[in-house]
Amino acid sequence: MKLCVLNGSPKGNKESITMQYIYYSERLFPKHNFESINIGQILNNMKINDKRFKTIIQQIKSADGIIWCFPIYTTLVPAQLKKFIELLFEQDKNPFQDKYTICLSTSMKFYDMMAHNYMNAVCEDLGLKYVGFYSAHTFDFLEFKYRRKWYTFLDYFLNIIGEQQQITKRYLPIKDREFAYNPEMDSNFKKINNQEKKIVILTDYSNNDTNIAKMIEQFKNCFTEKIIQYNINKENIKGGCLGCLKCGLDNQCVYKDDFCQLFQNIKNSDILVYAGTIKDRFLSSQFKMYFDRCFHNGHTPSMEGMQICFLISGPLSQIANLREWIAAMVELGYANLVDIVTDEYEDSKIIDRLIRNMAKNAVNLNERDYSSPSTFYEVGGYKIFRDMIFGLPGAIFRMDYNFFKEREMFNFPTRDWKGRISRVFLSFLLKSKKIRKKFKSNLPYAMTAAFHKEMNEIDFVNELAQIKQEINV
Ligand SMILES: Cc1cc2nc3c(=O)[nH]c(=O)nc-3n(C[C@H](O)[C@H](O)[C@H](O)COP(=O)(O)O)c2cc1C
Incomplete structure (x- = not known):
């Protein structure tokens, strides 16, 4: 064969x-x-x-x-x-x-x-x-x-x-459709003052007459000041990641091109918008090249504290894997996903409104310094990184090792002595039939006792005032 x-x-x-x-x-x-x-x-x-x-x-x-x-x-x-x-x-x-x-x-x-x-x-x-x-x-x-x-x-x-066996299939073919987005200005919309915000758009479009180019323009129109835009296709990026791992020691890429500078320019934005068109079942390979080259930053978050928006042209709702990838990528970057607006609605007015809302919400969330709580994407992901960096690869990924150490991310449960001793003590007590019986009947209350106690002790008036002061409302 x-x-x-x-x-x-x-x-x-x-x-x-x-x-x-x-x-x-x-x-x-x-x-x-x-x-x-x-x-x-x-x-x-x-x-x-x-x-x-x-x-x-x-x-x-x-x-x-x-x-x-x-x-x-x-x-x-x-x-x-x-x-x-x-x-x-x-x-x-x-x-x-x-x-x-x-x-x-x-x-x-x-x-x-x-x-x-x-x-x-x-x-x-x-x-x-x-x-x-x-x-x-x-x-x-x-x-x-x-x-x-x-x-x-x-x-x-x-x-x-x-x-020559018959093979099962897992995915339905993608249904393509033709839709030309025609953005309209809304004279009632009050432009958002972005004087003190760094808002960056990263895109890869090559034709102004595409839905994605128009969606970007509509987003930009929401603001009083000019928005910074980088186009991956126009930047001096020589190629995809070579997998040499030489960046592990000092976060320096072997390529002599403008990628690292671009990465730095984007890194300290308040709001970052990824804007691209779906190609097969992901964003374009140019976008993928961008994400691969970010590897020179190691296994550390690269979008910490940012509000992330996505503008996507293409059938995102038919590609659950890509949607999940976006959510995971944002969480792993320690950022907050504001929204993903696509052109799938096939109604320009709806898309206009969604884009305006996303622009407003991004600024609002940035001002409140909001980041959604992490899910399995971040929690699980960083546990894998933690274990890897703590072992032999930590010698190669030296910068990652320093970062994890500084942030006290080598938080292995083996180091939780109080928890471990309590477990041994409780396990010993639970050997007794009598204690086990009592423990079982008390279990639901025992689990919530600390929460009830905390709730009783909260001073709600002061707490609300403190929250409002901290998030500036
Ligand atoms: C740019 C880059 C990105 C990587 N991303 C991942 C990843 O997302 N998940 C993972 O488990 N390993 C990741 N790795 C590790 C590689 O998959 C792994 O080292 C692989 O065994 C290399 O295979 P190769 O020698 O055939 O190229 C990445 C490595 C590089 C260089």
Whole structure:
């Protein structure tokens, strides 16, 4: 059988950790032919010439099965692979139609499922028969039990191809629609004074006559002063993240371009607006390149205290994974998501009002210094980072280590001596049948006792005055 391996790692075939699984498979499945293509490295500058692209298409066409092999980058596939996927969607004839496929990734298991959800949907959109994914931890390969697991998975995949099995589908195709947004000014709308606010828009549009360009203009029209705007396509950014990890020690990127300056310019905004058009099932690969390159800032929040707004052109409500990605990305950045306005309403007046409301609310929330409480996205995410940075990777990600230490984020429960001693003491008491019985009958009250006590002690008049003073109302 001929298997075409599409390697999305910008590090190339030899230095990619993920690709080690393929070299291993070549040894264990000698009858099969694995043909690897260095997609990530070829597209490091986010470009590929026609001739090379056509050769790759021919290689894909002649394969019996496709293995997408990639590291997880910023909770998705690397920007370079995303760009390749965008180019595939531009093809008249689909080279993948009805071919069987699997996805293989390595990562620190930080939001790996988001990347696989994305790939699952994209594979189905490309007409592939998506069999499943194998998400390995970066260091799994070093243990026999995981190599055996991978062997079993690949063998299972080869059997499915051999038997030409029918495959279940998970995603509905995206329903496209034509809608031209025509913004209107509202003479009754009082423009918002933004003299003392730093408001930045980050976009990637290349045509003024698009919905997203018009949505941006409408947002800008809400304010008295000029809004700063950066267009990723117009900035001097030489390419996607190379995955070299050299930034870990000092937050310096190896690229000699303007990305880090752009990142700094955006970093201390009060309000940041991401404005882009959906391409396949995410924002564009240019936007993805921006997010990947933010990796030079390490595993620390990059939008702390900011109000984040999204303007999106495209079918966001049909892509739950992207919506979740946005919510997670904002939380992990220690920022607050004000709203996401899309052009899906197909009614310009509604979109106008939503944009104005978002502008007003962003300023309001900024003035009150509001940030929504964290959910699993942030709590779970930072626990993974914490454990990683505390271990060996902390030596490479030195800046992250210092940050976590300074903020007292190495807050392992093992260090909670009071809690641990109380647990041992309570466990000992609960060995007694009599105490256990009493404990069970008192449990609901015991859980809320501290809350009732606190509620009784609150001085509501003073507390309300203090809150109002602190949030300036
Ligand atoms: C820019 C960048 C972003 C990353 N983002 C993630 C991530 O979101 N989740 C994760 O678990 N690992 C992430 N990683 C870690 C890589 O996925 C991991 O090191 C992988 O094993 C590298 O595979 P490769 O050697 O095949 O490129 C990231 C690494 C880099 C360089």
